[in-house]
Amino acid sequence: MEGTMAISPPRAWAEIDLDALRHNFRFAQAQSGGQEVMAVVKANAYGHGVREVIKALEPLQPSFYGVANVFEAREVRALLPEARIYLLGVANPSEYEELVAHDYTPCASSMAELHTFGELAARYQKTLRIHLAIDTGMGRGGFLPDTAELEEALAYQHSHLEIEGIGSHLPVADEDPTFTEQQFQRFASISKPDLRYRHLANSAGLLHYADYGLNLVRPGLMLYGVSPLPEYQAQLKPVMRLCSRISLIRDIPAGHGISYGRTFITQRDSRIATIGIGYADGYHRSLSGRGAQVSLRGVTAPVIGRVTMDQIMVDVTDVPECYAGDIVELFGTEISVSTLAQQAGTIPWELFTGIAPRVQRIVQTTDRA
Ligand SMILES: *Cc1c(COP(=O)(O)O)cnc(C)c1O
Numbered sequence: 001m002e003g004t005m006a007i008s009p010p011r012a013w014a015e016i017d018l019d020a021l022r023h024n025f026r027f028a029q030a031q032s033g034g035q036e037v038m039a040v041v042k043a044n045a046y047g048h049g050v051r052e053v054i055k056a057l058e059p060l061q062p063s064f065y066g067v068a069n070v071f072e073a074r075e076v077r078a079l080l081p082e083a084r085i086y087l088l089g090v091a092n093p094s095e096y097e098e099l100v101a102h103d104y105t106p107c108a109s110s111m112a113e114l115h116t117f118g119e120l121a122a123r124y125q126k127t128l129r130i131h132l133a134i135d136t137g138m139g140r141g142g143f144l145p146d147t148a149e150l151e152e153a154l155a156y157q158h159s160h161l162e163i164e165g166i167g168s169h170l171p172v173a174d175e176d177p178t179f180t181e182q183q184f185q186r187f188a189s190i191s192k193p194d195l196r197y198r199h200l201a202n203s204a205g206l207l208h209y210a211d212y213g214l215n216l217v218r219p220g221l222m223l224y225g226v227s228p229l230p231e232y233q234a235q236l237k238p239v240m241r242l243c244s245r246i247s248l249i250r251d252i253p254a255g256h257g258i259s260y261g262r263t264f265i266t267q268r269d270s271r272i273a274t275i276g277i278g279y280a281d282g283y284h285r286s287l288s289g290r291g292a293q294v295s296l297r298g299v300t301a302p303v304i305g306r307v308t309m310d311q312i313m314v315d316v317t318d319v320p321e322c323y324a325g326d327i328v329e330l331f332g333t334e335i336s337v338s339t340l341a342q343q344a345g346t347i348p349w350e351l352f353t354g355i356a357p358r359v360q361r362i363v364q365t366t367d368r369a
Pocket residue numbers: 040042088089169201202203204218219220221222228
C-alpha cells in the first residue's frame with residue numbers, strides 16, 4: 001500500500017479563520033469612523049500566512065498593504081499586482097532601487113532620502129509616490145516636528161516625486177493616553193495642502209482615540225483578533241487557533257521529575273500527557289513554570305515542567321477523560337493569546353510572529369465574499 005493514505009496530519013497546526021479576519025477588518029473600519037484602512041500584513045501577516053490573509057481582505061479594499069521590507073512587498077505584489085504597498089519602517093538604502101523600480105511606497109525621514117529617491121525616480125522615468133515620516137515621539141525614524149528640515153520637506157518639489165502623505169507612529173497608545181493625545185494634536189497641526197493621506201493610528205490608536213481629521217489608519221494586531229486594550233477584546237474575533245495533539249498519556253507516581261532541569265516534581269500520583277509542540281514551534285520556553293494552561297475536551301489543564309524543543313507535558317490528572325490523539329488548544333478561542341503572552345513575559349505580537357514555519361496553517365472560511 002503506497003500513496004497518500006500514509007501521510008500523517010501535522011503534529012502542530014494553526015487554524016486560520018478568515019471570516020474572523022474580515023469581521024475584525026470591518027470593525028476597524030467602523031471604529032475609525034470610516035477612515036481608509038491600511039491592512040498591516042508585515043511578518044507574514046503576523047504569522048497568519050500573508051497569502052491567505054491578503055486574498056481574504058482584498059474584497060474589502062484596503063487602501064494599502066503595510067509591509068516591513070521589499071521581500072514582503074514582492075510577496076504582496078505577486079498576489080495583487082494592482083495593490084498599493086507601503087513600507088512601514090525606515091527603508092534600508094540597499095532597498096531604495098527596488099522600491100522605486102516597483103512603485104512600492106516608502107516613507108522618508110530626511111532631505112537626503114528625498115533627494116536620493118528623486119534621483120532614482122528620474123533615472124527610472126517614474127513619479128514615485130512617497131510619504132514623509134514624522135517623529136512625534138516614537139524615536140525610530142522621521143522628521144522632527146517644528147524643524148527647518150521638515151518645513152523644507154513639506155515644501156519640496158521634485159518632478160519625479162509626489163509627496164502624497166504624512167505619517168507618524170504611537171509608542172504608548174496602549175499605556176499613556178495623555179502622551180498619545182498630545183501626539184495626535186501635534187501631528188494634526190502639521191499641514192501641507194494637497195496631502196492625500198494623513199495617518200497616525202495603529203490598533204490601539206484607532207480603537208481608543210479621536211481621529212483629529214486624519215484619514216487613514218494602520219491596524220495590525222486587531223485585524224488578527226487581539227486588542228491591545230482589553231476593553232475592546234469582546235468586539236474582536238481571534239483569527240488563529242494554535243493546536244496540537246496528545247501523543248501519549250502515562251500514569252506517573254508521586255515524586256517523579258518532569259522534563260529538563262527537574263523543575264517540576266509530581267506531588268501526587270498523576271496522569272501526564274505529552275503534547276507534540278515545543279519552543280521550536282513557537283511555544284516559548286519562557287512559558288516553563290509560569291502557570292500556562294492548555295484547553296482540551298472543554299477544560300483547561302496546566303503545562304508542567306520545562307517546555308522542550310518539540311514537546312510539552314500537561315497534567316491531565318483532573319481531566320475526567322482524555323486520550324492519546326486528542327486535540328489540544330494552546331491558544332485561540334479558549335486560551336487567550338494575550339494571557340499566554342503575559343505568562344511568557346512577552347506580547348501577543350511576538351507570540352504570533354514566532355510561530356514557526358513547520359506549524360502548518362490551515363485556513364477556514366465559510367463566507368467566500
Ligand atoms: C506594525 C505597525 C503598525 C501596526 O501596529 P499594531 O499595534 O499591530 O496595530 C502600525 N504602524 C506602524 C508604523 C507599524 O510598524
